[in-house]
Amino acid sequence: MIKVTVFDNIDVMRSVYPSANDSTRIAWAQENENKCGYCVFSADGEILEINDSDNVSELLVRSALNYLDLRNVQRGICRVSRLVPFLLALGFSEKDGAVEVFIPDFFKPCCSKNSKK
Helix, strand or coil: CEEEEEECCHHHHHHHCCCCCCCEEEEEEEECCEEEEEEEEECCCEEEEEEECCCCHHHHHHHHHHHHHCCCCCEEEECCHHHHHHHHHHCCEEECCEEEEEHHHHCCCCCCCCCCC
16 A cells, blocks of 8 residues: 655755755655655645656645645645646646646535436
8 A cells, every 4th residue: 555644854855855945845655665756845835846656646746735735725836847737637727837726626526416427
């Protein structure tokens, strides 16, 4: 089972992301002793980097957004052009040269209770 842990320890973060600061967080995915990947993001909602070695990018983004949602951050944003197509596929929208998502809506169910199949 893959486990994701969010780190906020500056020394740990700088070992992975040298330009980390007090606002930086890292969602780290690991299965047993194997590193699956990580997502670097800021405490105010900006996704800065995704490093995925085991096809866990969606899990990493969802974990980062969940962390932010639990801290009442309303908006996630990313300005990293290589991540734009992936984030658009996850439900982010383009705005002002970046992609963004309203985090509370990101976690709402896609179908209403009254919809029929």
